[in-house]
Amino acid sequence: MHELSPREGAHLLDLARGVMVTRSRDLDAFAYGDPRDVRIVEDGEGLAFMVGGMLPERRSPVSCTCGYLTLHNGVPIGYGDLILVGRSAAVAFNTFETYRGGEAAWNFARLLATVRHLYGARSFSLAPYQLGHRNAEAIASGAWWFYFKLGFRPLAAEPRRMLRQELARMKVDAGHRSDRATLRGLAAWHLFFDLDAPAGLPPVAELGARIAQGLAQRAGADRERALKTCNSEAMHLLGLRSLEGYTADERLAWSRWSPLVVTLRGLARWSAAEKRALVHVIRAKGGRREGDFVALFAAHPKLERALFGEGR
Structure with a gap:
């Protein structure tokens, strides 16, 4: 892994934006990438991944979004983004049409290994769009079965039922291929690859409702006053007297x-130690590398359960 200077990071982000715009594509993680948080992971045989985080003002409070370019002998051949919460990683994987072929499965597997190496991820998920939900290109390419053959599985009951039916048909007829309607049905649900017991998706969206409720309880419609109240309460709860020494x-x-x-x-x-650890987690969210936040979040003994419940 190569740590890059901000100047080198800016150069690679320009490269990423360039290869995207020439293909009429866009990715927030590149558009708002932080040149201080760009790394190159060399995988061997010419394969490498450029992985970059986002500017602090564009970061989400709990999840971490990173963009990546897949490089082969220095040439960009694909891209995607990663959304990380603790040891869970939602992965989007795309190969530019010119370079699609026999190495896609290997490149994807090495991407997962890279995410595991950089962020300690142990649970990987693929969103429905990646699999073909409202994505005709993914349906045409048979994306769902591509990821199934690499070990990804549905957790929801309905796609598991459909999968059993399709596997039974294939057992009877080795030449059976899922039709588009079946692929669209399968693609309506996430797929998962877990190194530990399956945990599903972290319920990040539910946090917004909790925050809104908490703010309303403190100051009604006066959001600014509610935020100031929360700031004071949080400092008291965690034993902070001031934010002296904190960067912007x-x-x-x-x-x-x-x-x-x-x-x-x-x-x-x-x-007291657990509270201090939470302070370090929060401070890392505003640090140079958001990956430090991911590591500290995952290492905290109680934070994920406190946010999402005992099921995590």
């Missing part, structure tokens, strides 16, 4: 996390 980006991260902190289940019973 770290202060921004704190302001976005404070409404979450005050909703954490059981926070009052945490030890």
Whole structure:
């Protein structure tokens, strides 16, 4: 893995934006990429991945979004993004049409290995669009079966039922191919690859409702006053007297996390060390590399359960 200077990072982000715009595509992780947070992972045999994080003001409070370019002998052959929450990674994988062929499965497998190496991910998911939901190109390419053959599986009951039917048909007729209607039905659900017991998707969307409810309880429609109240409460709960020494980006991260902190289940019973660890997690969200935040978040003994419940 090569750590790059901000100047080198800016050059690679320009490359990423260029290869996207010439194909009439766009990716927020490139458009708002942080040149300080760009790395190259060399995988051997000419394969490499350029992985970059986003500018602090564009980062989500809990999840971490990164963009990547797949490079072969220095030539961009594909791209995608990663959305990481703790040790879970939602993966989008795309190969430019010119370079589609026999190495796609290998490149995808090495991408997962890279994500595991960089971020410690142990659960990988693919969104329905990647599989063919409202995506005619993915349906035509048989994307769902491509990922199934690489070990990804549905967790929901309906696609598992459809899968059993298709496998039974293939057992009777080795030449059977799923029709488009079946592929669209299968693609309506996420696929998962887990190194541990399957956990499903982290319910990040539910956090927004909790934050909104907490803000409303504190100051009704006066959002600014509610945020100030949350900021004070969160500092008190975590034993912080001030944010002296924090950078502007770290202060921004704190302001976005404070409404979450005050909703954490059981926070009052945490030890002083666990509270200090949470402060480090929040501060890392405003740091140079958002990957540091991912690692600290995943390493915290209670944070993920406090956010999402005992099922995590």
